Amino acid sequence: MDPYTPRTRPIGRKKNLALSTKEYTKVAGTIASARRSRNLEYGTDDERNGRSRHDFLSKGLHEHPSFIVETSFVKAPLNSRVPSHSHTAPKAHGKGKSRGESLDSVSLDIQEALILEDLLFVLMGFEGVYITFHPDHPIEDDDPVCGIKFTVSSALDPSLSDLVERILPLATYYTGITSFIEMRSHLEYGLVNHALCASIRDMLKDYQTLLSQLEHAFNTSPQFTLQKLWFYVHPTLHTLSLIYQLTTELASADNVDNSSDLSSDSDSDDARNGALGLGGAKLKAVLSDLKNPGLDPESNIPVKGGEVLSVIYDRMQNMSGDPAALTLYGSLLGAAGAPYAVMLQEWMNSGKLHDPWEELCVKESKSITKGTLDMDYVDEYWDRRYTLRDGSSAGDAKRKTGMPTPRAGSSRLPGGACIPPVLEGWKHKILLAGKYLNVVRECGIEATVSQDTTVLDAEVSMEDEKFHKSIEGAYSYANRTLLNMLLQDQQLLPRLRSLKRFFFMSQSFFITHLLDQAQSELRKSSKSASVLKLQSLLDLALNTDLHGEDTMFREDVKIKMATNGLYEWLLKIISEKGAIGGEIGEGGVADSAHGAEGRKNKDEKPLMAIDALMLDYQVKFPLSLVISRKTILQYQLLFRFLLHLKHAEQTLSSMWIEQKTSPWRASVPHHPEFEKWRLRVFLLRARMLAFVQQILAFVTFEVLEPNWRNLEIKLAKVTTVDQLLRDHSDFLDTCLKESMLTSARLLSAYARMITTCSTFAVYSAKFTTSAAKGVAAADGPDGDPEMEKRWDFLYKFEKNFNHWFNKHLDCVQYYASSDNGSLLPLVMRLSSIRAG
Structure with a gap:
């Protein structure tokens, strides 16, 4: 008989491992013949009750040329040797361990026959008479994947014992692999483990087929010896050892107590839990948490x-x-x-x-x-x-x-x-x-x-x-x-172009119309201003100024009121997060800044509508992946920044128009001090207007427009969606950085500057009233008693403006020299209006 060893097969290749009709008939005939011979010569089971196989073998074996008539051979077909679904080592029923010592009184041939019978049991994981469980390896083992260890009786002849010791690792491998398959076939271990177990189980069929053939040879051939058994199983030993090493490594890597949580449930418990709707992985996960309440879920x-x-x-x-x-x-x-x-x-x-x-x-x-x-x-x-x-x-x-x-x-x-x-x-x-x-x-x-x-x-x-x-x-x-x-x-590029024109105010005059028409509403507090009215004025301005493809998207532009000031909020984000890219909450408010906003002092002035006004842009999925709430927030930051500049420019220009009236143009030759004061007011207003216009021109024409052109070039060559998202995000990040909205030092100095300019424009009427009084007092006999107060008031604005202008210019020069040079054009622009 040729050796039959387990071998690997390619995936998807099927092989019929069943016995042929001829082989099946031969095995069945042999078993039936043995049963008839046993019943005729040794009586029924009741008659033989109490008689052991060892008594028969030790007394009458020499009278029979074959071992077929032995009771255990015909009562142990292959299907009765399949291990149970428990993880305990199976026992060989009806065998007494105490009878192993009788090997001393039998011949070498009888010892070999007895040990061969035991090996056919042991190789399937059953304890034999002379080959028993190792005393250091208890039956109730905590780690059944390690397999069952066996030991051979010391009474066995050393020549046979040495050969048996070589074969016994095969039983350990087989029992360990079988336990691994039983444990890893639970649903919790997933489809990959199931497929692995199915492939290993398929390989074990070759091993089981080999054992059935060896059993048949043992039952039918008097020449079947222990040496032949070793010859046939030797190639299989290496194969099972490789599988055993793999299963042991997989089992030892687990950080959970698999034996208690995943494999101890009985079939009846599973059926009952399933009927109650409590079965499956969820129940076991809950039970695991109850047993290990402090266990980290990631380690489980x-x-x-x-x-x-x-x-x-x-x-x-x-x-x-x-x-x-x-x-x-x-x-x-x-x-x-x-x-x-x-x-x-x-x-x-x-x-x-x-x-x-x-x-x-x-x-x-x-x-x-x-x-x-x-x-x-x-x-x-x-x-x-x-x-x-x-x-x-x-x-x-x-x-x-x-x-x-x-x-x-x-x-x-x-x-x-x-x-x-x-x-x-x-x-x-x-x-x-x-x-x-x-x-x-x-x-x-x-x-x-x-x-x-x-x-x-x-x-x-x-x-x-x-x-x-x-x-x-x-x-x-x-x-x-x-x-x-x-x-x-989804017309992404037209959408982005319209978004840029709406929020960056380039080549569009609708924002100027909106500021003109909504002056009275924007002077109110943000809570008092009517968003509905502002939205109507915005729609009117858009209908007047928009042309081309922008008209398709004007319905998506909405008025929205922020809950906090732009510069204070940005400074809080930068101080807490180090950048603008922090977590953003509802309404365009960073979570960190939002928390600080909730702790505002009660004495702080309410936010004005002009400071809270911003645009919102609504798009549907999937465009919302590119024009997301995060990117819209960045557009809103730039819009509010430009809006404040535009509003400051408009108010300072209105102040210039007001300063063309008679109190400012009347000749006062007898009051030179008043003439000097008026020139200083003109000069301060002109410097403030120049500062605002230079910042607005720099941001619009040297930051936003060049970066937008670069974005258009990139989008024309874009090949992946992630590249598209990254290019759009990089465009906005670059615009925010080059617009000085990501540096705490630059932003702090600029915020003080723009606040000074806006406040100066607010006092335009007061300056006009003071100028009218100065003109009237110049012709009076008592002179101008309020001239000193008039100078003090102007000095405060000049001192404040000069201080923060110089500080802002110093910061711009520093960042222009240490950064990528994007602020160098602004340095040249601001140097022309430096205070003397």
């Missing part, structure tokens, strides 16, 4: 999903010098990776994530939906709805909170967070391909990758180049589909 992740594939792959690489190990682990990797690859392809080809046991490298935050986009000021929908479990798709701050703790003693992440090494370089494309198609599907369009590029043969593994080509194809298709939808179907 069993070895599953990508981690299983990583362990197999690492073993395959480490043992690549062994052809048998390379073939075996390659087969197991392909079989275990099949469900993982199916989930990946479903995600990449349709945007649907079906991962019930969290095995995949991609995870979903189901609480984040497209309905949250209206309140999403941190791009949460795009950045956090679908992410990589290892945290590499997020920033550093998100990595610390979103990435699970590595396994103790290794750098490997647990469960699905461990990405198989063969997919490590493709993980970002896997994530983006599904994200893109998911967005398309959220729009009601069922986009599926072409079958020509994604359908893979069942035998193609994740290591195959075809699989990598399918990832590339799925990514390219998903990216192209979403990009075309945004740029063509």
Whole structure:
């Protein structure tokens, strides 16, 4: 008889392991013949009750040329030797351990026959008469995956004992592997473990077939010896040892008590819990939490999903010098990776994530939906709805909170967070391909990758180049589909152009009309101003000034009132967050600043409508991914900044018109001090107006316009959706930075400057009244008694303006020399109006 050893098979290849009709007839005939012979020669079971097989063998074995008539041989077919579903070592029923000492009184041939019978039991995990459980390995073992250890009777002849000791590890391997399969077949371990167990179970069928053939040879051939048994099982020993090493490593990596939580429930308990609606993973998770209330949930992740594939792959690489190990682990990797690859392809080809046991490298935050986009000021929908479990798709701050703790003693992440090494370089494309198609599907369009590029043969593994080509194809298709939808179907570029004209006031005069028509409303406090009235005036201004494609989007522009001042809010964000990119709350208020806003002093002046006025822009999904609440907030910051400059320019210009009236132009030759005072007021107003105009011109023509042109060039060449999002975000970040809204020193000095200019314009009427009094007093006999007060009032404005102007210019010069030089044009502009 040729040896029959377990061997690996390619995935998808089927082999019939059942006995042929001829073999089956021969085995059945032998068993039936043995039963008849036993009943005729030794009586019925009742008649033989109390008689042991050892008595028969020790007394009458020499009278029988074959062992077929022995009772245990015909009462132990293969199906009766399958281990039970418990994790305790099975016992051989009806055998007394105390009879092992009788080996001293039997011949070497009888010892070999007895030990051969025991080995056929032991190799299936049953305790024999002369081969028993090792005393240091109790039956109720805490770690059944380690397998059962056996020891042979000391009375056995040393020549036989040495050969038996070589065979016994096979029983340990088999029992350990069987326990692993039973434990890892629970639902909690996921589809990858199930596929791995199915592949190992398929390999064990070869081992069981070998044992059935050995049993048949033992029952029918008097020449079957222990040496022949060793010859047949020796090739199998290496194969099972490789599987055993893998299963032991997978089991030892778990940080949870698998034996108590995942495998101790009986069938009756499962049936009862299922009938009550309490069955499944949720119940076991609750019970686990009750047993371990202080356990970190991240440390309770069993070895599953990508981690299983990583362990197999690492073993395959480490043992690549062994052809048998390379073939075996390659087969197991392909079989275990099949469900993982199916989930990946479903995600990449349709945007649907079906991962019930969290095995995949991609995870979903189901609480984040497209309905949250209206309140999403941190791009949460795009950045956090679908992410990589290892945290590499997020920033550093998100990595610390979103990435699970590595396994103790290794750098490997647990469960699905461990990405198989063969997919490590493709993980970002896997994530983006599904994200893109998911967005398309959220729009009601069922986009599926072409079958020509994604359908893979069942035998193609994740290591195959075809699989990598399918990832590339799925990514390219998903990216192209979403990009075309945004740029063509949703008219993204016209939207961005109109957004730029609405918020940056370039080539548009509607904001000037709005400020003129809403003067009375904008002088009120922000709480008293009527948003409805302001919206009507805005619609009127838009209808008057808009032309071309802007008219299509004017309905999306709305008036909104902020809850705090622009500069105070920006300074609070910068001081607490270090940048403007902090968490943003409702209404364009950063969470940190919002908390500080709630602690404002009661004596603080109420916010004026002109300081709270801003525009809002509403877009629908999927454009809200590009024009998100975060980017709209940045547009609003720039709009409010420009609006304040425009309003300051308008008020200072109105003051210039007012200063053309008679009190300012009347000749007062007899009052030179008053003439000097009037010239100083003219000069201060002119310097303030020049400052505002220079800042406005710099921001508009040397920051916003050049950066917008660069953005248009980039968008014309854009090839990926992520590049589109990144270019748009970089454009706004650059505009905010070059507009001096991200530096605390620059912003503080500028805020004081613009406040001084606005306050000076507010006192325009008071200056006119004072000038009229000065003209009247110049012709009177008593002179001008209020001239000193008039100078004191003007000195305060001059001192304040000169101080903050010089400080602001110094900051601009410093940042222009230390940064990228974007502020150098502003230095030249402001130097012309430096105070003497």
